[in-house]
Amino acid sequence: xxxxxxxxxxxxxxxxxxxxxxxxxxxxxxxxxxxxxxxxxxxxxxxxxxxxxxxxxxxxxxxxxxxxxxxxxxxxxxxxxxxxxxxxxxxxxxxxxxxxxxxxxxxxxxxxxxxxxxxxxxxxxxxxxxxxxxxxxxxxxxxxxxxxxxxxxxxxxxxxxxxxxxxxxxxxxxxxxxxxxxxxxxxxxxxxxxxxxxxxxxxxxxxxxxxxxxxxxxxxxxxxxxxxxxxxxxxxxxxxxxxxxxxxxxxxxxxxxxxxxxxxxxxxxxxxxxxxxxxxxxxxxxxxxxxxxxxxxxxxxxxxxxxxxxxxxxxxxxxxxxxxxxxxxxxxxxxxx
Amino acid sequence: xxxxxxxxxxxxxxxxxxxxxxxxxxxxxxxxxxxxxxxxxxxxxxxxxxxxxxxxxxxxxxxxxxxxxxxxxxxxxxxxxxxxxxxxxxxxxxxxxxxxxxxxxxxxxxxxxxxxxxxxxxxxxxxxxxxxxxxxxxxxxxxxxxxxxxxxxxxxxxxxxxxxxxxxxxxxxxxxxxxxxxxxxxxxxxxxxxxxxxxxxxxxxxxxxxxxxxxxxxxxxxxxxxxxxxxxxxxxxxxxxxxxxxxxxxxxxxxx
Numbered sequence: 001x002x003x004x005x006x007x008x009x010x011x012x013x014x015x016x017x018x019x020x021x022x023x024x025x026x027x028x029x030x031x032x033x034x035x036x037x038x039x040x041x042x043x044x045x046x047x048x049x050x051x052x053x054x055x056x057x058x059x060x061x062x063x064x065x066x067x068x069x070x071x072x073x074x075x076x077x078x079x080x081x082x083x084x085x086x087x088x089x090x091x092x093x094x095x096x097x098x099x100x101x102x103x104x105x106x107x108x109x110x111x112x113x114x115x116x117x118x119x120x121x122x123x124x125x126x127x128x129x130x131x132x133x134x135x136x137x138x139x140x141x142x143x144x145x146x147x148x149x150x151x152x153x154x155x156x157x158x159x160x161x162x163x164x165x166x167x168x169x170x171x172x173x174x175x176x177x178x179x180x181x182x183x184x185x186x187x188x189x190x191x192x193x194x195x196x197x198x199x200x201x202x203x204x205x206x207x208x209x210x211x212x213x214x215x216x217x218x219x220x221x222x223x224x225x226x227x228x229x230x231x232x233x234x235x236x237x238x239x240x241x242x243x244x245x246x247x248x249x250x251x252x253x254x255x256x257x258x259x260x261x262x263x264x265x266x267x268x269x270x271x272x273x274x275x276x277x278x279x280x281x282x283x284x285x286x287x288x289x290x291x292x293x294x295x296x297x298x299x300x301x302x303x304x305x306x307x308x309x310x311x312x313x314x315x316x317x318x319x320x321x322x323x324x325x326x327x328x329x330x331x332x333x334x335x336x337x
Numbered sequence: 338x339x340x341x342x343x344x345x346x347x348x349x350x351x352x353x354x355x356x357x358x359x360x361x362x363x364x365x366x367x368x369x370x371x372x373x374x375x376x377x378x379x380x381x382x383x384x385x386x387x388x389x390x391x392x393x394x395x396x397x398x399x400x401x402x403x404x405x406x407x408x409x410x411x412x413x414x415x416x417x418x419x420x421x422x423x424x425x426x427x428x429x430x431x432x433x434x435x436x437x438x439x440x441x442x443x444x445x446x447x448x449x450x451x452x453x454x455x456x457x458x459x460x461x462x463x464x465x466x467x468x469x470x471x472x473x474x475x476x477x478x479x480x481x482x483x484x485x486x487x488x489x490x491x492x493x494x495x496x497x498x499x500x501x502x503x504x505x506x507x508x509x510x511x512x513x514x515x516x517x518x519x520x521x522x523x524x525x526x527x528x529x530x531x532x533x534x535x536x537x538x539x540x541x542x543x544x545x546x547x548x549x550x551x552x553x554x555x556x557x558x559x560x561x562x563x564x565x566x567x568x569x570x571x572x573x574x575x576x577x578x579x580x581x582x583x584x585x586x587x588x589x590x591x592x593x
Contacts (some may be wrong), residue, residue, distance in 0.1 A: 173511070288496070
């Protein structure tokens with residue numbers, strides 16, 4: 001009896017290959033069912049996300065993971081180059097790999113948390129389909145425990161690693177919770193959408209979008225569930241804003257000190273955070289001199305994101321130690337035998 | 338005497354520990370509740386020490402420099418414990434602890450506590466209420482000033498874009514600090530109001546310089562808070578006002 005893991009991910013295979021092996025929700029159950037219907041496979045879990053497809057199986061004899069790779073390629077009718085695209089792990093290595101995946105250490109964005117839920121979901125589906133037994137049940141339960149421990153005992157998920165995430169982090173430093181806060185996005189491009197989405201995910205309720213082309217503002221507003229404001233009227237909205245995101249393609253400053261000065265009294269001098277993610281800048285740096293205004297440009301946000309990424313990488317050694325210790329402590333059949 | 342002073346020493350050591358452990362926790366970027374626990378224990382020791390002095394005096398222990406400093410340290414700790422948990426600003430403890438420590442060190446200076454205390458034969462309730470409420474209010478106003486100092490630190494870091502280190506991570510948000518500053522100051526001001534009313538009700542002839550200075554302080558705080566709540570003020574100006582007013586009134590009272 002042997003524990004094996006076969007997989008490919010964003011680090012080993014290009015998108016053209018990954019998409020051949022990606023499995024949608026419905027196909028996932030059929031794949032797991034087919035996997036365990038083979039007489040050499042005793043248990044199986046199939047994990048498929050946008051960046052990876054992985055097979056965890058308990059096999060009985062045979063050449064194990066090589067057979068599994070042939071079986072998978074055959075099912076996907078894949079006849080191209082395989083070398084280097086797939087990774088193979090057996091026994092303890094497979095268990096440690098699963099722990100790394102569940103902890104977000106193997107993700108494109110180091111330490112991201114979504115993968116934990118995806119692994120849980122994949123396991124649950126296999127469990128409900130009767131595809132797991134004692135080995136994989138124990139292994140996955142342990143991996144979930146390790147994932148939680150890694151996240152609570154290290155700083156692997158701390159700090160924002162994207163410009164949008166850094167904007168949210170700063171807004172929270174000024175306002176605490178963003179529930180009920182009012183946001184305006186000037187510009188209707190991709191960065192505006194990402195940042196507005198990130199703020200919404202943390203509770204910002206009122207999102208306004210303004211753009212020189214009103215149609216574009218309306219499209220983005222509709223997409224994110226916000227309200228489009230004509231470009232000629234954005235200044236009036238400034239009096240009740242908490243966060244302003246500027247990301248236009250304008251060659252000159254759009255937001256100037258006099259815009260804020262005009263509404264300070266009306267705002268009762270409440271804090272206002274301004275995020276300028278445009279190049280050339282949209283917000284005159286002098287706006288940041290106003291006492292209650294906290295102004296950040298793209299360089300600051302990028303620096304924050306880079307710093308967080310570096311800090312997360314520094315945590316990897318600590319995470320590996322936790323994984324080793326936890327696997328040592330556990331009595332996992334087909335892993336520690 | 339030895340047992341009584343021991344409580345002051347214990348309270349002082351605990352306040353120092355709260356500050357040191359808090360700073361260490363900040364350096365390791367893990368702001369825990371250690372400062373809160375140390376301050377809670379210090380609060381217990383302060384109560385024991387105040388009980389000792391109160392028993393000696395047979396009235397509210399505010400008869401000498403040591404007692405005033407101790408009472409003020411107690412009041413400051415009390416408001417910190419209430420506010421720190423209400424606003425979840427445990428970091429406030431790291432900033433409060435040094436002030437509590439300093440006040441208690443002053444009370445430990447030889448001679449700060451009168452040795453031969455004569456127990457009071459009669460008590461004037463209004464005078465007792467006036468002095469104790471006034472000192473209690475200064476505890477709250479001191480804490481508002483401490484929150485103001487925290488605001489300066491965080492505001493500087495956010496404005497200067499210095500995000501490294503545990504301090505910025507452990508701090509509450511700017512909005513929460515402004516809210517905490519204003520609310521604590523209102524509580525302090527309301528208690529001071531009660532203290533002044535009690536002072537006005539003291540037997541005639543007792544309306545001294547202290548009460549006049551307290552009344553001027555009350556007016557200045559009223560103006561500052563009035564402007565903040567009615568017209569609005571940038572956080573930095575509120576923090577400046579609260580810090581300057583507190584230090585100024587403290588200096589004036591010390592001179593009297």
